[in-house]
Amino acid sequence: MTMNKQQFLTRADLKVETLEVWLEHQWLIPDQTSTEITFSDTDVARAHLIHDLTSDFGVNDEGIDVILHLVDQLHGMRRAFEQLQRDVQKS
Template sequence: MTMNKQDFLSRAGLQVQTLELWLEQRWLIPEQTSAGTNFSDMDVARARLIRDLKDDFGVNDAGVDVILHLLDQLHGLRRAFDQLHRDI
């Protein structure tokens, strides 16, 4: 499901300023179309994860960068292994 910025902010529980900062840091990379910015359920889940890391676990910005990078690598490897499994 895709949603606009207002729906995303509501579902993710974020303020506009926080979203703008996270977009600048490229922690969130929503789909850009000619109609505007579209957020997905995956973006909501990622925003909630970032919020939990910062608020509940006290992770600083550098730590969030590392954690997100590692998670992205992990998901990329899972996709590659799934493709390899299908090819074999």
């Protein structure tokens, strides 16, 4: 599901200021057109992860950068393995 900025803020339970900081850090990278930005359910999940890491675990900004980079790598590897599995099944 895609949503506009206000819908995202509501679903992610974020303040505008917090979102602006997270966008500046590129912790969230929403889809963008010439007229608006849109967010996905994945962005909401990522926002909840960032919130949990900062609020519940006290992770600082540098730690968030590292953790999100590792999560992105993990998801990339998962997609690569899924593609490899499909390719092997075709042969």
